[in-house]
Amino acid sequence: CSPLPSSAGPTSASLLCSIAWQAGASPSCTICPGVTRDRREAPGRLADLSFRIVDTAGLEEAGPEVLEGRMRQQTDRALTEAHVALMLIDARAGVTPLDAHFADLLRKAPIPVILVANKCEGGAGKGGLYEAYGLGLGDPVPLSAEHGEGLGVLYDALRPFHDAHMAEEAKAEADAAYAALLAAGAQARDVGPDGAALDALEPDDIELADGEDNDFAVEAIDPRGERPIQVAIVGRPNTGKSTLINRLLGEERLVTGPEAGVTRDAIAVDWGWGGRRFRLVDTAGLRRKARIENSLEKLMVAETLNAIRLAEVCVLLLDANMVMDRQDLTIARMVVDEGRALVIGVNKWDACTDRGATLQRVADRLESSLAQVRGVPNVTLSALQGRGLDQLMEAVLLVHGRWNRRVSTSRLNRWLQGMLERHPLPLGKHGRRLKIRYATQAKIRPPTFALFMTRPDDLPESYVRYLTSGLREDFDMAGIPIRLLFRATK
Ligand code: GDP
Numbered sequence: 001c002s003p004l005p006s007s008a009g010p011t012s013a014s015l016l017c018s019i020a021w022q023a024g025a026s027p028s029c030t031i032c033p034g035v036t037r038d039r040r041e042a043p044g045r046l047a048d049l050s051f052r053i054v055d056t057a058g059l060e061e062a063g064p065e066v067l068e069g070r071m072r073q074q075t076d077r078a079l080t081e082a083h084v085a086l087m088l089i090d091a092r093a094g095v096t097p098l099d100a101h102f103a104d105l106l107r108k109a110p111i112p113v114i115l116v117a118n119k120c121e122g123g124a125g126k127g128g129l130y131e132a133y134g135l136g137l138g139d140p141v142p143l144s145a146e147h148g149e150g151l152g153v154l155y156d157a158l159r160p161f162h163d164a165h166m167a168e169e170a171k172a173e174a175d176a177a178y179a180a181l182l183a184a185g186a187q188a189r190d191v192g193p194d195g196a197a198l199d200a201l202e203p204d205d206i207e208l209a210d211g212e213d214n215d216f217a218v219e220a221i222d223p224r225g226e227r228p229i230q231v232a233i234v235g236r237p238n239t240g241k242s243t244l245i246n247r248l249l250g251e252e253r254l255v256t257g258p259e260a261g262v263t264r265d266a267i268a269v270d271w272g273w274g275g276r277r278f279r280l281v282d283t284a285g286l287r288r289k290a291r292i293e294n295s296l297e298k299l300m301v302a303e304t305l306n307a308i309r310l311a312e313v314c315v316l317l318l319d320a321n322m323v324m325d326r327q328d329l330t331i332a333r334m335v336v337d338e339g340r341a342l343v344i345g346v347n348k349w350d351a352c353t354d355r356g357a358t359l360q361r362v363a364d365r366l367e368s369s370l371a372q373v374r375g376v377p378n379v380t381l382s383a384l385q386g387r388g389l390d391q392l393m394e395a396v397l398l399v400h401g402r403w404n405r406r407v408s409t410s411r412l413n414r415w416l417q418g419m420l421e422r423h424p425l426p427l428g429k430h431g432r433r434l435k436i437r438y439a440t441q442a443k444i445r446p447p448t449f450a451l452f453m454t455r456p457d458d459l460p461e462s463y464v465r466y467l468t469s470g471l472r473e474d475f476d477m478a479g480i481p482i483r484l485l486f487r488a489t490k
Contacts, residue, residue: 018083449485
């Protein structure tokens with residue numbers, strides 16, 4: 001899914017694309033011809049990043065006399081409206097005077113700029129890529145928009161800006177809600193300068209203050225919309241991934257074999273099951289031809305990481321006769337670290353010699369090595385015989401729902417009060433009791449909660465775990481990576 005499809009291909013002139021983050025997912029990633037001749041914009045997506053992308057094409061059409069003015073106009077407009085700018089150069093053509101001119105403008109830009117060296121497919125454009133370092137816009141991202149290569153690197157470059165922006169939004173939202181809370185508290189009783197009376201607020205005050213209703217139900221965003229659920233089947237070579245995908249798709253689209261090394265190129269397949277749409281992201285790279293033995297593991301890690309990032313739910317496929325070895329656990333941890341929902345599929349159940357011991361080992365390993373995501377579902381199946389597939393897909397849907405879980409602010413704060421009462425916060429290093437004043441869910445996918453407190457650095461890890469597992473149990477998010485962000489308030 002390329003955010004820069006049409007424009008970045010044929011042209012050799014400088015291009016500026018700008019990106020504005022959007023909450024919620026956008027279904028499309030194409031750049032459509034837009035309202036004006038010079039500016040095209042569309043919703044875009046790169047894995048889990050959703051944004052509006054503005055393509056300031058048309059620079060190369062203008063004559064030199066108007067070029068400067070138009071460039072400035074377009075650039076200025078894109079820069080004031082966007083959160084990040086991507087400057088594209090044609091790596092094959094090298095850095096042109098126009099690129100250099102553009103870079104001068106962009107170095108003074110009020111937003112971050114990511115330099116993208118396009119047309120680097122298959123390692124081409126090296127010369128231009130190295131020249132691009134000289135533009136003073138940081139490390140260029142080598143990419144091939146036409147071939148869809150390098151999107152992972154672009155993703156990595158964009159991600160920190162996205163996260164920072166989202167955290168800022170969440171903070172602004174929470175600050176506003178917090179101010180409203182204080183205002184409500186001030187009417188009810190006196191609030192000390194440090195907001196101490198907030199502790200005395202009744203949960204009802206909190207509900208009134210943040211303007212939410214009294215609905216105590218946990219709201220799960222039902223992703224029944226048009227967007228397919230992105231699923232990656234990941235695992236060591238030979239655990240049966242291709243066989244499983246063949247089965248799920250109901251036809252022999254991929255080649256399978258007893259030896260690792262069978263390949264396929266397509267990166268994703270759309271498909272329906274139980275009335276829902278899914279997109280299967282393949283980890284074809286695991287079986288790439290270019291296998292240099294000692295780099296196989298490295299290759300596996302890189303390709304698996306790619307697939308994980310493209311997916312929402314990852315099915316980690318195990319071989320029932322060799323479950324949860326080191327590589328299995330590495331992949332499971334990658335899934336969790338990337339904040340994706342995880343389902344464990346114990347494949348080759350038909351050929352499993354000791355089923356009891358196998359399940360016990362899966363459970364033990366999850367408990368000892370993945371304790372931070374307690375409750376990951378595991379499903380036994382035989383891809384070969386087509387058994388257990390329904391259960392597997394049900395588990396995928398289940399974790400997808402949990403991964404999209406949204407907890408209302410009122411319910412969250414009521415819950416927080418209970419947690420704080422059950423286990424009062426310890427004293428901070430300054431000798432005074434720590435206080436968590438307020439919590440709000442900053443984002444979903446994975447569920448991320450912002451907590452506003454005094455001296456976050458003093459909060460012991462054990463208390464963080466207490467809160468995380470409390471959230472997981474009380475809001476039905478078993479097996480889901482939950483993130484907590486602590487922000488300092490007085
Ligand atoms: P991949 O490398 O993970 O894609 O694995 P493949 O799908 O190529 O399968 C590797 C081998 O395991 C093949 O010989 C498959 O026939 C076999 N296999 C896959 N699923 C099953 C299963 O459910 N039961 C058994 N007994 N063998 C399986």
